[in-house]
Amino acid sequence: MPQEILRFEQVSKFFPGVVANxxxxxxxxxxxxxxxxxxxxxxxxxxxxxxxxxxxxxxxQIYYEGRPVSILSPNDALKHGIGMIHQHFMLIPNFTVWENVTLGQKMEGSPVLPVTQLKQKVQEIAGQLHMNIDVNQLVGELSVGVQQKVEILKAIYRGARLLILDEPTSVLTPQESEELFVTLDRLKGDGCTIIFISHKLNEVMSISDRVSVLRDGHLIETRDKEGCTPAMMTALMVGRDVNLAIEKKPCIPGEVALEVRDLCAAGETHASTLKHISFQVRAGEIVGIAGVDGNGQGALSNAIAGIQKPESGTVLFRGEDVTAENVRRRNERKFSYIPADRRGEGLTLDFKLFENIALTQYYKEPCSKKGLLNFRGMRERAAAYMKDFNVKAPNTEAEARNLSGGNQQKLVLAREILKRPDILLVVQPTWGLDIGACEFVYQKIVEERDRGAAVLLISTDLEEVRNLSDRLLVLFEGQIMGEVDPAVARVEDIGQLMAGSQIQQ
Ligand SMILES: Nc1ncnc2c1ncn2[C@@H]1O[C@H](COP(=O)(O)OP(=O)(O)OP(=O)(O)O)[C@@H](O)[C@H]1O
Ligand SMILES: [Mg+2]
Incomplete structure (x- = not known):
């Protein structure tokens, strides 16, 4: 008989204008x-x-191990053995792994810090979880995947027996996700309980024992994973079928709209530094850039969007050199940019929704009139955009910070796509979106192509770039490894290019 560890009973949460639970x-x-x-x-x-x-x-009321509990802070939660891994890590980059893990924890009866002992203990727990981590390394030097492991280590070190992971894989590469699942299986083997949130149904299918579905704040159903299919889960979530296979007409490419020539741009590492990249995107086509994260995607989007000046080479919009132009000038050339990092670059979290919608176009009609800001115009535009993209929020006055993750992403997508750009640079467009919203956004991107926009799609999601792109380039260590026709190319061949080897004939 399964034993209950935790129970929510009639739990409700209200925000102004919203019943969240x-x-x-x-x-x-x-x-x-x-x-x-x-x-x-x-x-x-x-x-x-x-x-x-x-x-x-x-x-x-929440019951933990059968007793009613009142949890008023994360510290209270930890006292009960409940830990949470956030999407945005809370580690100190210039501290080592063991320092981060043990930070603020006292060792009973010892006036000085027993460094060797602490290190040993952290290394021991890492070993038990089969994590290949050097506890002496600085956290800032670790990849995102390893930092996440440090977060898990920290929670376990502090006595967590129930771990909450809110969309932990959205920041990970597929390889790192696999490693995370191995860790989660280990934890489960040790008797830990795990609550896992993800929009990726294949992940949910592969690791869950049971699945619960929420809709509009209600708990719709809890089911055993056995006997459940992705289609059933989708139906429970969305209330209808969803089709992620994109149907699109053959592409009719026009003039070259975006070109990069012999581009060299610095990244954080050697692998993410661009080395003499050249390619073109024509009006009316979607060119995809596939590749494992950290192979130059950031440097490429920064150079095209005008966020960071490249070291050499040229960026051209419709034949004109824009390499030296700032972000606003590029905007004026009907260029739209959807960055990977919606919280940092895409949105200003303290601003209201209508202000965020106006961010890249506040000086133009209808956001401005005769040089004066037109708040009514801004609000009307925001309301229309939010309606079109189904952004769930009480109204246009809500702060961006208070939107759910996926709705923040939809807000950025709406703002940039509904500007009707000539050139659209999209990075990780469906990050954190639910499956119905993914379908919608794919349709929107194809619509832009059919309208005549040149679309450059940078995504580490291979399924996504394969399905959407008309032509596909593969980026590896800052170089284009090759171009394939996504309609006919085999996944294994694309995978080989992504790993840096040429396709074997
Ligand atoms: N601090 C807050 N203030 C106001 N409203 C909030 C706040 N936090 C959440 N909400 C609202 O509560 C509702 C539920 O949000 P929540 O973040 O729990 O959704 P979610 O299921 O995690 O969605 P996602 O998959 O997009 O992350 C949303 O309508 C959101 O706007
Ligand atoms: Mg969420």
Whole structure:
């Protein structure tokens, strides 16, 4: 008989104008991996933030190991053995792994820090979890995947027996995701309980024991994974079928709209530094850039968007050299940019939604009139954009910070796509989007192509770039390894290019 470790009973949470959680009943078993599914804004993060003591519920009760508990802070949560791994890590880059893990933890009865002992203990736990980590390394030098492991280590070191992971794989490469799943399996083997949030159904299928679906703040159903199919989960979440296979007409390429010539641009590492890259994107086509994260995607998008000046080479918009132009000048050339990092580059989190919509066009009609800001125009435009892209928010006055992750992403997409650009640079467009929203965004990108926009799509999601692109380039260590026709190329061949070897004939 499965043993209950945690139970939500009629838990509700209200925000102004929003019922984020509506009388949620949910039972979690000891030692299971339980996935939470639901559309953007369904209330998944809110429910977990309540459990972790970041939000206070407005109604209902949480029971932990059969007893009612009141969790008022993350510290309280940890006292009960509940840990949470956030998407945005809370580590100190210039501290070592062991320092980060043990930070603020006292060792009983010892006036000086027993460094050797502490290190040993951290290394021991890492070993138990089969994590290949050097505890003496600085956290700032670690890849995102390893930093996430350090976060997990930190939670376990502090006594967590139940771990919450909110979209942990969205920042990981497929390889890193695999490693995370191995770690989660280990933890489960040691008797830990895991609550896992993801929009990627294949991940949910592969690691969960049970699955719960939230919709509009309600808990719709909890099911055993056995006997569940991705189609069933989608139907529960969205209430209809979703088709991610993109249907598009043959592409009719026009003039060259975007070109990079012999581009060299610095990245953070040798691998992510661009080395003499050249390619063209024509009006009316989608050119995809596939590749494992960290192979120059950042340097490439920065150079094209005008965020960082390249070391040499040229960026041309419709034949004109724009290499020295700033972001705003490029904007004026009907260029739109959807960055990978919506929280840093895409949005100003403290601004209201309508202000965010106006961010890249505040000086133009309808956001400005005769040189004066036109707030009514801004609000009307924002309302229309939000409606079109189905952004879930109380109104245009809400702060961007208070939107769910997926709805923040939709806001950036709406702003940049509905500008009707001639050149559209999209990086990781479906990051954090639910499956219905992915389908919608794919359609929108294809619509832009058919309207005549030149689209450059940079994505580490191979399925996504294969499905959307008309031509596909593969980026490896800052160089283009080759071009393939995504309609006929085999996944294994693209994979080979992504790993840096040429296709074997
Ligand atoms: N601090 C807050 N203030 C106001 N509204 C909030 C706040 N936090 C969340 N909300 C609202 O509560 C609802 C649920 O949001 P939540 O972040 O829980 O969704 P989610 O299921 O995690 O979605 P996603 O998949 O996009 O991350 C949303 O409508 C969101 O705008
Ligand atoms: Mg969320």
């Amino acid at each position: 509506d009388k949620v009943d949910l039972t979690i078993y000891k030692g299971e991996i339980h996935s939470l599914l639901g559309e953007n804004g369904a209330g998944k993060s809110t429910l977990m933030n309540i459990l972790y003591g970041l939000y206070k519920a407005d109604g209902g």
